[in-house]
Amino acid sequence: MKWVKRIGIGLGVLLVLAFGAITLFFYVLHPKSRDAPSVKAPTTPEAIERGKYLAWHVTGCVLCHSPIDETKPGDEVIESQLFAGRKFPDEAGFPGTVVGPNLTPAAIGNWTDGELMRAIREGIAKDGRALFPMMPYPRFKQLTDEDTLAIIAYLRTVPAQQSALPATELDFPVSMFVRLAPRPVESPPPAWPTDPLARGKILLEVMSCSDCHTPMEKGKQIESKAYAGGTKFSGPIGTVYASNITSDPATGIGAYSDEDLMRAFKEGKGKDGRTLWVMPWRALQGTTDEDLRAVIAALRTLPPISNVVPAPQINAARQSAGLDASP
Ligand code: HEC
């Protein structure tokens, strides 16, 4: 059966070619990266203060890179272990082990300022590896050089912490696909816009609101449900679902006043008065009113999407501990 053999050989050759093409595409041509820029973070108290403000109250670095007391509402950072790293729970359905690494001088002391800047905005680790984009570098590319360097200036000042967390290890094929995400940032924005709405739109991005409030399917955000809520979070407190924060009056925040929204951000209370558990409001307590009002202006422009979100189920033990989550 000569023709059978021929087809066999043909298929074999095709397989080898396909394998070669995939290897070339994913492992040679990606991640797209450039050398770390040669920059120097400032050391002035003003820059460190600005970096601290951003890391705590805007960009959320503290929340993903420090252990959190998951028994309390609103993402309370365990300050004695600030920036010692955070292991995300396996139950959360991540494609592998996901850890926000230690960012104290004990871990990143030997990174240059340029390597940190590249990691934050371009998603490339010191050793050239592509970072899992849960690290929001695709959003942080909207940070100015000045703000990025201010964050680095602040990181250099936090106390060193040892930690024995594992490294992030993604399952195949996600480990292959993440290599497509990084891009060099050659023209970062020169400055923040002064117009509150334009500013608020950037804040919505760099504050990662959509990462929790837009439901995902197969590792991708569902565009037609942008900010429409429903993402499920389970932990020691029970199960809650991200709220619909589009301008839909019936199922979103269209009927909320600015004060209702400020109360959610500053006191961690929903419009109906219930305690918000997963919403990181403790961080937002320190965000300036000016920045929060800009966020509200941007929220008001999100197209209305009707989406009813299931009610939270909070463990009875939590409720009796005086942290009542019901209205
Ligand atoms: C939503 C969670 C989240 C936020 C917010 C976040 N990170 Fe990350 N970060 C991660 C995760 C997860 C990784 C690990 C990714 C990997 O190894 O593939 C990471 C990796 C890093 C790395 C690489 C470190 C290493 O050892 O490889 C640096 C540097 C970093 N983040 C800095 C920051 C800074 C600075 C901020 C704030 C401007 C920030 N991150 C905000 C989740 C986050």
Ligand code: HEC
């Ligand atoms: C870590 C995930 C996460 C991030 C980041 C996040 N949220 Fe939330 N948010 C939630 C969840 C979950 C809820 C639902 C209630 C809870 O936490 O128990 C919520 C509730 C809310 C509510 C209360 C609405 C109601 O039901 O009355 C508002 C408003 C809100 N979020 C706006 C925002 C904005 C604006 C941002 C960005 C600045 C943001 N959220 C970032 C997870 C998140």
